[in-house]
Amino acid sequence: MQHAVCVLKFGGTSVGNGERIRQVAKIVADHVVEARSGKDSPTPVVVVSAMSGVTDQLLRLARYACTGTNEECARELKQLKQKHFDAAAEVVELREHQAQLLGNLLSTLEALEQDVKALQLVAQQGQDVTLRTAAVAAYGERLSVLLVAAAVRDLGTAAQAIQKEIIITTPPQLNDGTQPFGVVVGAEPLPRETAENAHALIDPLLAEGVTPIACGFLGRTLIGYVTTLGRNGSDYSATVIGAALDCQEVTIYTDVDGVLTTDPRLIANARLLPHLSYAEAARLSWFGAKVLHPRTLIPVAPRNIPVRVRNTFRPHLRGTVVGPVVNGVNxxxxxxxxxxxRNLALITMESTNLFGAPENAGQVFELAARVGAAPIAICSSSGHHLSFVVEEQAADSIIAALQHDMGDWLVRCRRALAACACIGSGFVSDPMSPAHAVAALAHERILVIAQGSSEQGITLIVEEKASVRALRSLHRELIAPVIPLVRHVQPTTKESSLATSASRALSLQDPQTDRKNIAGAQQTLPASSLH
Known part of the structure; x- marks a missing residue:
């Protein structure tokens, strides 16, 4: 690799319309200028999502094609075209650039229509539609890279859209009816093949001083079938490409300033976190934080490539860096x-034979995985007792499976629960933090159903109706105490006169004796005058 690169990824909100795409283009152009300024800044490689709402639109289009509802299919396709034509009118100003962009959009939309017809034919023949549906769903990114590349060129920076799939994946599983329509399962990136393909497509552009604008979300198998990396998988695709290029940093541009200490919609004094470790960020994502997709860090963590989260609409902010722990920063x-x-259930298993064989946790969790109910947290485990938390919607299936396969165990379930996760590497160095967390909920009379601990923090299971109150209490106790305003008591006339006299007397003293005299004067004043 001749060039040190960074990956800039822009999500669907960032490219939601023509005006926002112009903002993205300005950010990309600024990165290019910085890279060419001789300040050792890496050259940007850009990865973009589909425009906001377009992937859902394409999946509706695919469903209409499969069910033979041709009028709805035609209407959805017309709306999709108009959305991109409207954006095209905003993203470029030069006439020759407009003509080129419209031509590229029309060619891509014609290819989409051909893939929709192919999907209709496969559905009519009763064949599995997984791969053909993925091919249709991938057009959102193929269209958005054209818009972003045109906008960057319109600002005077050389850029080229890469519509070809960069990520090479394993073949996906065929849908056996258990997966929602359009969901691709099992298409996992192949690191070596992806790296070879990424360099083949991107290196020649970088050598010519052209900024690559690549598609997120999509990939292809070794034999050429189009695949996708799952809904909300564009962040993941950016880090896969970043790892393939051995980049210096992956920046995820989104619509928030970075990773905050909690949900700012619920807690007014939520703070921006400048740094997080990989483990902290992964755990936050697992327990519901929406900033990073749970799989995003998998490709880059083994290579110690940092991931930065920044706000597209406030690009002057440096955001949050997720990376390795350096000098104790994290x-x-x-x-x-x-x-x-939220929406969790606690499954509790107890042996009906206290003198029998101890429970086999591996068997329990294997059974849970088989019915699609992987545990979110394990709260307690002993020889004859096991409790763990699952998604509430999966509770019935796992209870039935446990009762069928483990007859010597009493299985109970408590629903309408939530997990409050207090996350931080410092729980190891501060052993009182778990105690403070539990005490914070006790002060608010919030019932703790169960808890689990790890080196990354503590998880407290509470009733869902108390989850917001619990969140506020924990944030106040562990992160950002609310400091009450101090009410200053007005001194009486006598107290005020005494304080004034003391002040005048002290002003005449030698500076070397001021400190002693101040202390003596304060001792003669009533306590209320010192507040």
Whole structure:
């Protein structure tokens, strides 16, 4: 690799319309200028999502094609075209650039129509439609890269849209009816093949001083079938490409300033976190924080490539850096962030034979995985007792499976629960943090159903109706105490005169004796005059 690169990823909100795409183009152009300024800044490689709402639109289009509802299919396609034509009218100003962009959009939309017809034919023949549906769903990114590349060129910066799939994946599983329509399962990136393909497509552009604008979300198999990396998988695709290029940093541009200590819609004094470790960020994502997709860090963490989260609409802010722990930067004491995950159920298993064989946790969790109910948290485990938390919608299926396969165990379930996760590497260095977390809920009379602990923090299971109150209490106790205003008591006339006299007397003293005299004067004043 001749060039040190960084990956800039822009989500669907960032490219939601023509005006926003112009903003994205300005950010990209600024990065290019910085890279060419001789300040050792890396050259940007850009990865973009589909325009906001377009992937849902394409999946509706695919469903209409599969069910033979041709009028709805035609209407959805017309709306999709108009959305991109409207954006095209805003993103470029030069006439020759407009003509080129419209031509590229029309060619891509014609290819989309051909893939829709192919999907209709496959559906009519009763064949599996997984791969053909993925091909249709991938057009959102193929269209958005054209818009972003045109906008960057319109600002005078050389850029080229890469509509080809960069990520090479394993073949996806065929839908056996258990997966929602359009969901691709099992298409996992192949690191070596992806790296070879990424360099083949991107290196020649970088050598010519052209900024690559690549598609997120999509990939292809070794034999050429189009695949996708799952809904909200564009962040993941950006880090896969970043790892393939061995980049210096991946920046995720989104619509928030970075990773906050908690949900700012619920807690007014939520704070921006300048740094997070990989483990902290992964745990936050697992317990419901929406800033990073849960799989985003998997490709980059083994390579120690940092991921920065920044706001497209406030690009002057540096955001949050997620990366390896350096010199204890992420080793602060106590919790770093608090998050909550709702709609959970607590499954409790107890042996009916206290003198029998101890429980086999591996068997339980294998059974849970088989019915699609992987545990979110394990709260307690002993020889004859096991409790763990699952999504509430999966509770019935796992209870039935456990009762069928483990007859010697009593299975109980408590629903309408939430997990409040207090996350921070500092829980190891501050052993009192878990105690403070539990005490915070006790002060508010919030019932703790169960808890689990790890080196990354503590998870408290509470009733869902109390989850917001619990979140506020934990944030106040562990992260951002609310400091009450101090009411100053007005001194009486006598107290005021005494204080004034003392002040005048002190002003005549030698400076070397001021400190002693101040202390003596304060001792003669009533306590109320010192507040």
């Amino acid at each position: 080793g602060l004491s106590g919790a770093r962030a608090i998050t909550v995950r």
